[in-house]
Amino acid sequence: MTSRPSFLFRLFRHLVLGGGAVLFLLPFVWMVLTSLKPADEIFTSTVHWFPTQWAAIDNYTQALTQVPLLRYLGNGVLVCTAILLLQIVVALPAAYAFAKLDFRGKQWGWRLVMLALMIPYQAIAIPLYVMLHWVGLLDTLAALVLPFTLSAFGIFLMRQFFKTIPDDLIHAARLDGMSEIGLVWRVMLPAALPALLAFSIFSVVAHWNDYFWPLLVISSPELATPPLGTMFFRNEEAGIHYGPLMAGTVMITAPLLLLFIIAQKRFIDGVTLSGVKG
Template identity: 65%
Template sequence: MSTPLAPSLAARCARHAVLMTLALLYLLPFVWMISISLKPASEIFDASLRLLPRDWAAWENYRAALTRVPLLHYLFNGAVVCLGILVAQIVLAFPAAYCFAKLQFRGHRLAWGLVMLSLMVPFQATAIPLYVFLYHMGLLDSHAALIIPFVASAFGIFMFRQAIKSIPDDLIHAARLDGMGELELVWRVVFPACMPSVIAFSIFSVVWHWNDYFWPLLVVNTQELATPPLGAMFFANEDAGSDYGPLMAGVVLITIPLVVFFLFAQKRFIEGVTFSGVKA
């Protein structure tokens, strides 16, 4: 039986060179952002292209980022909002995904079609009705206004369904024979088995809502409730858009939690994305 030929050394080197070049191009804005956060104002628009500053101003820039506006409070708001959204999405989406993956009920195909259809509707198309609803409920300018519109996640239902379909039906039947109810089965048997997909979805959810600028800009009017991207806007307003060193230092501090979160979860993230695509 013939085996496929391994790619030559030259082909592997060329492939890695292309991937490294694309990765560097993608990272270049982030590298430049860090570089600006280390420079004094006199060097930011200097004609020479230097990544490292001649005169280091890192301490001044990062101290200004933490003291001119309540940046740590913005980070705390972002953590509260992202955690609240994520918990609500998992609690609602996972049992729904189990129903679509392992149960048959009247209207199953229609309901699944509606879930898929909702994935095609951009959030901006529903922003005005949601805003009016929250206005009449008296929830504008609150944490609830930042969390409620995102608690139902069609993408989460889709991703969890793909993972749950990969679980053998024999495991489900064995749990039922042991006397487990459907809800207990979902959280004690199926949920742990789908943990890589849960972590992958968590990364998608946290990154999306941590970086969201559009919705907080609509529903938040006070700095006390500002999320990190909105807090960066307040920072720019404070400095009239001219003191870019502290502004970039603030953006670096806003980005660090996401980088750390992904580095700790990257193995599970890759497993989850692969695991979720096993069955259609």
């Protein structure tokens, strides 16, 4: 039996974790408080955490009216949802094949997936841009979606989770006459919901916060995603009124925070269970 950690060690551990949490939360807290302040209280010689005069209504109203922020949020939801659904359609059958099937070239295929994990998409941005230009998809929502339909990380994460599912369950389904495609969507998908939710959070956060790729392929303001919309807002405001700018940033960040708070238990379960088998 392992001995319980000493009180001093547990106290030290909690202090380190608590200090790290405060360090990471501090920018978010400052952003929210800044969104509540009038302009003359944002830049002062002394630091005031809380506003003496509340300007929340004005700041959030300007954030919603100076630029079409709700449209940017809608574009972000549409793009992230389309990317996630297409990634799932591709990743689940591929992960099932790598985890439970034997076929020629399996090892080389898996090595290619692992190689793709190490290549940032910024490194292939120019070839992707040229390809989209050839097919006439630049400055469209399709340009934001199509390059990310194949996720090497999604295949890796789901494959690791599928390795933990007993083979007896798959054999029983095959004896009942279920096809391999039916196995993927009717057996493996329900069993892999924790890992799928963890991957969904990774995917949504990555593409919701993506600034580089939309800036490269989108030139029409009406097609902007939330991070790109923040740039348009700053240009509109000439970088002067930071209260409305922070209010807009709060509204862009809030959905991700709420998503993680709601799904944090499933997210942790999915990440931990996906690493049980290699």
